Amino acid sequence: MGSHLHHLFVIILVHGAPVHPNYLWEASRDHLCDDLHHQLIHHLAIPQPTQEQVYDYGLYLIGQALHRH
Numbered sequence: 001m002g003s004h005l006h007h008l009f010v011i012i013l014v015h016g017a018p019v020h021p022n023y024l025w026e027a028s029r030d031h032l033c034d035d036l037h038h039q040l041i042h043h044l045a046i047p048q049p050t051q052e053q054v055y056d057y058g059l060y061l062i063g064q065a066l067h068r069h
Contacts, residue, residue: 005032006058010065025059033058 009024009032018024025032033054040049040057049057 003035006061006065010062010069013062013066014069029055029058032062036061 005028009028012018012024013021036054036057037049040046040053044057046053
């Protein structure tokens with residue numbers, strides 16, 4: 001579900017221009033990053049990723065998506 005939410009989050013940032021994007025991130029980051037722990041382990045070979053690493057990777061992916069828009 002995370003990748004669909006990433007896409008929606010980027011659409012909100014680009015077209016919705018939220019007043020407090022940091023608050024939006026804080027409020028939704030657990031749902032946005034719920035599948036990234038597995039990806040860090042199996043695709044990026046990080047055996048025990050911390051929650052901070054998961055969130056950082058989520059922000060990285062959102063940043064990449066923003067550059068494409």
